Amino acid sequence: xxxxxxxxxxxxxxxxxxxxxxxxxxxxxxxxxxxxxxxxxxxxxxxxxxxxxxxxxxxxxxxxxxxxxxxxxxxxxxxxxxxxxxxxxxxxxxxxxxxxxxxxxxxxxxxxxxxxxxxxxxxxxxxxxxxxxxxxxxxxxxxxxxxxxxxxxxxxxxxxxxxxxxxxxxxxxxxxxxxxxxxxxxxxxxxxxxxxxxxxxxxxxxxxxxxxxxxxxxxxxxxxxxxxxxxxxxxxxxxxxxxxxxxxxxxxxxxxxxxxxxxxxxxxxxxxxxxxxxxxxxxxxxxxxxxxxxxxxxxxxxxxxxxxxxxxxxxxxxxxxxxxxxxxxxxxxxxxxxxxxxxxxxxxxxxxxxxxxxxxxxxxxxxxxxxxxxxxxxxxxxxxxxxxxxxxxxxxxxxxxxxxxxxxxxxxxxxxxxxxxxxxxxxxxxxxxxxxxxxxxxxxxxxxxxxxxxxxxxxxxxxxxxxxxxxxxxxxxxxxxxxxxxxxxxxxxxxxxxxxxxxxxxxxx
Amino acid sequence: xxxxxxxxxxxxxxxxxxxxxxxxxxxxxxxxxxxxxxxxxxxxxxxxxxxxxxxxxxxxxxxxxxxxxxxxxxxxxxxxxxxxxxxxxxxxxxxxxxxxxxxxxxxxxxxxxxxxxxxxxxxxxxxxxxxxxxxxxxxxxxxxxxxxxxxxxxxxxxxxxxxxxxxxxxxxxxxxxxxxxxxxxxxxxxxxxxxxxxxxxxxxxxxxxxxxxxxxxxxxxxxxxxxxxxxxxxxxxxxxxxxxxxxxxxxxxxxxxxxxxxxxxxxxxxxxxxxxxxxxxxxxxxxxxxxxxxxxxxxxxxxxxxxxxxxxxxxxxxxxxxxxxxxxxxxxxxxxxxxxxxxxxxxxxxxxxxxxxxxxxxxxxxxxxxxxxxxxxxxxxxxxxxxxxxxxxxxxxxxxxxxxxxxxxxxxxxxxxxxxxxxxxxxxxxxxx
Numbered sequence: 001x002x003x004x005x006x007x008x009x010x011x012x013x014x015x016x017x018x019x020x021x022x023x024x025x026x027x028x029x030x031x032x033x034x035x036x037x038x039x040x041x042x043x044x045x046x047x048x049x050x051x052x053x054x055x056x057x058x059x060x061x062x063x064x065x066x067x068x069x070x071x072x073x074x075x076x077x078x079x080x081x082x083x084x085x086x087x088x089x090x091x092x093x094x095x096x097x098x099x100x101x102x103x104x105x106x107x108x109x110x111x112x113x114x115x116x117x118x119x120x121x122x123x124x125x126x127x128x129x130x131x132x133x134x135x136x137x138x139x140x141x142x143x144x145x146x147x148x149x150x151x152x153x154x155x156x157x158x159x160x161x162x163x164x165x166x167x168x169x170x171x172x173x174x175x176x177x178x179x180x181x182x183x184x185x186x187x188x189x190x191x192x193x194x195x196x197x198x199x200x201x202x203x204x205x206x207x208x209x210x211x212x213x214x215x216x217x218x219x220x221x222x223x224x225x226x227x228x229x230x231x232x233x234x235x236x237x238x239x240x241x242x243x244x245x246x247x248x249x250x251x252x253x254x255x256x257x258x259x260x261x262x263x264x265x266x267x268x269x270x271x272x273x274x275x276x277x278x279x280x281x282x283x284x285x286x287x288x289x290x291x292x293x294x295x296x297x298x299x300x301x302x303x304x305x306x307x308x309x310x311x312x313x314x315x316x317x318x319x320x321x322x323x324x325x326x327x328x329x330x331x332x333x334x335x336x337x338x339x340x341x342x343x344x345x346x347x348x349x350x351x352x353x354x355x356x357x358x359x360x361x362x363x364x365x366x367x368x369x370x371x372x373x374x375x376x377x378x379x380x381x382x383x384x385x386x387x388x389x390x391x392x393x394x395x396x397x398x399x400x401x402x403x404x405x406x407x408x409x410x411x412x413x414x415x416x417x418x419x420x421x422x423x424x425x426x427x428x429x430x431x432x433x434x435x436x437x438x439x440x441x442x443x444x445x446x447x448x449x450x451x452x453x454x455x456x457x458x459x460x461x462x463x464x465x466x467x468x469x470x471x472x473x474x475x476x477x478x479x480x481x482x483x484x485x486x487x488x489x490x491x492x493x494x495x496x497x498x499x500x501x502x503x504x505x506x507x508x509x
Numbered sequence: 510x511x512x513x514x515x516x517x518x519x520x521x522x523x524x525x526x527x528x529x530x531x532x533x534x535x536x537x538x539x540x541x542x543x544x545x546x547x548x549x550x551x552x553x554x555x556x557x558x559x560x561x562x563x564x565x566x567x568x569x570x571x572x573x574x575x576x577x578x579x580x581x582x583x584x585x586x587x588x589x590x591x592x593x594x595x596x597x598x599x600x601x602x603x604x605x606x607x608x609x610x611x612x613x614x615x616x617x618x619x620x621x622x623x624x625x626x627x628x629x630x631x632x633x634x635x636x637x638x639x640x641x642x643x644x645x646x647x648x649x650x651x652x653x654x655x656x657x658x659x660x661x662x663x664x665x666x667x668x669x670x671x672x673x674x675x676x677x678x679x680x681x682x683x684x685x686x687x688x689x690x691x692x693x694x695x696x697x698x699x700x701x702x703x704x705x706x707x708x709x710x711x712x713x714x715x716x717x718x719x720x721x722x723x724x725x726x727x728x729x730x731x732x733x734x735x736x737x738x739x740x741x742x743x744x745x746x747x748x749x750x751x752x753x754x755x756x757x758x759x760x761x762x763x764x765x766x767x768x769x770x771x772x773x774x775x776x777x778x779x780x781x782x783x784x785x786x787x788x789x790x791x792x793x794x795x796x797x798x799x800x801x802x803x804x805x806x807x808x809x810x811x812x813x814x815x816x817x818x819x820x821x822x823x824x825x826x827x828x829x830x831x832x833x834x835x836x837x838x839x840x841x842x843x844x845x846x847x848x849x850x851x852x853x854x855x856x857x858x859x860x861x862x863x864x865x866x867x868x869x870x871x872x873x874x875x876x877x878x879x880x881x882x883x884x885x886x887x888x889x890x891x892x893x894x895x896x897x898x899x900x901x902x903x904x905x906x907x908x909x910x911x912x913x914x915x916x917x918x919x920x921x922x923x924x925x926x927x928x929x930x931x932x933x934x935x936x937x938x939x940x941x942x
Contacts, residue, residue, distance in 0.1 A: 100763075107774055111846050199884070226760070366819075429848065430852060433846050440844065440914065443916075458776055460908030471940075473682060474682050478670070
């Protein structure tokens with residue numbers, strides 16, 4: 001399984017991934033462990049916390065014949081690593097976004113759309129001064145979560161941690177609270193380290209270089225994303241694997257990644273009632289409008305036709321709903337340009353479609369050969385993928401229940417949006433900023449994501465609450481006055497360490 | 510057609526006046542990063558031909574990088590630069606500036622060397638105006654007035670379609686087109702929509718542009734035997750340097766990052782000012798001069814219709830040599846956030862970035878001038894951020910409109926003014942609305 005990595009002239013043999021060093025969440029979604037909760041913790045006492053961490057039963061990514069009935073994952077914020085007294089010079093090796101934090105700068109909040117009702121000052125957790133130190137992610141088979149939660153709170157637990165909040169999830173069987181099948185589009189990871197990204201990928205592919213999701217490996221640029229490297233004589237560094245790209249350095253990041261965690265409250269009633277009012281209570285038209293906004297049928301079927309060409313990293317046998325690109329829908333007639341899933345992953349290659357021959361490649365490289373003014377605006381989605389591991393919360397509510405006016409709301413609905421990526425700014429933040437939250441995505445003028453948009457005016461652009469559906473006969477259907485359906489209630493950036501990095505953190509000082 | 514142009518008044522800041530100047534410039538802003546278009550010093554909003562303007566203090570902390578070549582560190586002056594991107598001739602705009610904002614400009618430039626209370630400010634600004642080595646405008650001939658008028662048109666059409674959704678739904682495409690045309694004509698008569706026809710293209714500009722169009726290839730043709738002879742030497746000179754030139758791209762200080770971030774993403778367009786030294790060699794200076802000459806040619810005659818190669822997000826950009834080509838300023842106005850701007854560039858036109866910037870000191874290693882370089886994504890981004898200067902004052906005449914939005918609006922107008930359209934063209938036009 002030896003592949004070769006080339007960087008800065010250093011050539012060494014790439015070793016196989018040691019699954020026992022990787023937290024399982026990178027490889028598995030723990031779909032069978034349908035019960036889960038996320039414990040947000042603050043460290044009370046660093047020494048006690050370290051000794052708890054030293055024996056924490058953290059689940060690795062080794063595939064077992066008999067899946068474990070429970071799993072535990074652990075990730076740290078910058079504040080958490082500081083509380084563990086990780087030296088500043090080590091911390092300085094983490095990415096700027098992680099160090100600043102999701103809510104640490106107004107400009108970041110502007111870019112992420114965390115303004116208006118989404119502003120961190122209204123968050124239940126994660127806002128200024130309220131960033132938790134640790135998230136413990138607990139997963140269990142039905143009926144086993146409570147026991148598992150108690151089981152891990154042993155030894156030094158009470159001395160070590162203060163539980164900020166316990167975020168309980170619910171199992172809606174792969175359906176997100178608005179009622180749509182979720183989690184269909186996921187990048188496939190190149191665990192075998194076989195992928196050699198070309199300088200220009202001429203077709204959209206779904207197989208991602210490992211370094212996009214795991215630090216310490218080459219990414220889609222065939223480079224190693226920056227992460228903390230330690231000198232071999234740094235205290236505790238012997239617990240860490242050597243860096244693959246830099247001689248004589250220990251790699252704190254290898255086999256670890258970043259977790260983006262956002263609590264997104266969904267106004268399920270507001271969503272379906274708005275659609276109901278727009279469609280004169282015609283159930284079919286209501287559903288169809290919702291599907292236009294999402295960009296998929298409720299059962300997950302894409303709105304555009306499936307592609308006949310194979311897509312690397314997609315097995316049409318197991319994930320038929322993922323076998324498509326938007327190349328066949330340049331006018332947005334099948335799937336509106338602004339539909340949520342089209343924004344979240346526009347499925348573009350590095351050059352626009354039709355760049356096959358030498359001449360057309362050359363023409364497209366210089367920006368010629370476009371048919372319409374909006375061609376080739378978005379490209380190279382392979383650098384902007386995230387691996388989603390979210391879970392729902394709150395009770396399920398069908399569209400029919402949601403539009404009933406005489407029923408009291410059974411509580412809050414939403415999703416704990418969780419995604420993994422090795423480069424937060426190029427992956428999650430880019431997708432969130434340039435695609436999801438942009439009022440100008442794909443040459444549009446004053447729209448926002450039909451689901452996630454905050455509808456806040458931007459300077460010179462007072463309306464961002466429209467959604468348009470292109471029509472074959474010409475004038476598009478334009479829905480105006482979209483209310484905000486999703487509100488951010490909390491969030492933070494975490495570092496998900498490898499098992500060896502966890503040992504380092506447990507022994508640091 | 511009114512061609513676009515630019516000015517850049519550059520003057521060194523007098524000793525001890527820096528803090529005062531910063532304070533004064535800050536007073537032009539409503540909040541950090543957001544100018545007051547009617548500020549009392551230079552009320553930019555009153556200038557109908559001005560697309561963008563900025564004041565930026567050029568205090569280059571990276572000039573120490575020449576030490577990597579074993580050269581002594583030069584103490585360069587700290588400059589104040591005043592930049593504008595505009596319609597028509599820069600001299601006319603400078604005169605208008607002096608006329609409407611002479612006092613404010615005097616107060617600002619009084620902080621610069623060689624400026625006193627009896628200085629003729631117009632003459633002084635003209636004599637301190639530094640020409641760009643290369644200049645890019647998104648769309649040749651698109652004026653501020655046109656952008657504003659066409660956006661009013663778009664909004665009016667959108668609300669008309671909204672209000673008459675049902676009656677329009679029953680019509681054929683051509684009937685819809687006719688109905689919308691009729692509506693716009695009535696609005697024009699009522700004075701609610703104005704679509705000013707383009708002004709005649711200045712004859713002098715036409716001649717100069719034509720001479721430039723044919724002159725540059727002619728010069729290249731004449732020089733081509735020499736260039737061809739020189740090519741092997743050039744390749745040797747280039748390759749030997751590319752392999753050894755130091756790369757200086759450390760992560761930037763959090764405080765610098767914060768200072769820059771505070772100024773960004775207040776609307777859908779952003780400013781970018783970057784400054785640095787060229788690699789300290791005659792070879793690099795001459796090479797960059799040549800490359801920018803070509804880039805300027807391409808921007809003027811080839812990429813003047815909405816796309817700089819594949820990039821659709823740049824409104825204006827320029828490269829300006831400073832200090833006898835020892836240093837350079839790059840300034841641009843672009844849509845989106847800096848991260849997406851950088852990614853767009855790296856992924857779409859990495860080769861172009863390498864050609865335009867790899868003669869800058871510390872640039873990530875290139876091969877054959879256009880390969881690799883920017884594809885070292887993180888190093889490239891660190892380097893760019895490290896050379897980026899906080900822009901103290903930045904004005905944008907039409908905030909909230911991206912270059913693509915402007916293009917869409919122009920196409921909407923075109924579809925009204927076109928005499929003959931095929932059925933397909935009518936449908937495509939309707940899809941724009």
